[in-house]
Amino acid sequence: MTDQTIFKFGPVEHAEAGDLAGWIVVEGRPTMQTAVQHTTEDGKVMSGTWRATPGTYHATYTDYEFVHMIAGRIIITPDGGTPVEVGPGDAFVVEADFKGTWKIIEPVTKHFVVRVA
Secondary structure, eight states: OOOTTOOOOOOOOOOEESOOTTEEEEESOOOEEEEEEEEOTTSSEEEEEEEEOSEEEEEEOSSEEEEEEEEEEEEEEETTSOOEEEOTTOEEEEOTTOEEEEEEEEEEEEEEEEEOO
């Protein structure tokens, strides 16, 4: 009997390339890949793996996101706010009304959980 209430993330085999809605390149030539590995039945929560290369995006969020950094380093600066540097092992939350820059210093891999507004 298989327990269908547990979903273990495996290797990312298929990730969608392309910038997320609300993310605009402002420095360099960063690229990103997003692999949604699980979505709840009601579609309100999704989780997966995100990868990005160095450069800077200005991001506008509409959904809440929990992040656990696997690799890389980012300096996240809310518009008019204080920069926060995150790296491997760090966990953090980005609120749904966030607007600011993500300066990707080293190639990033992160796991995410997004609650769709």
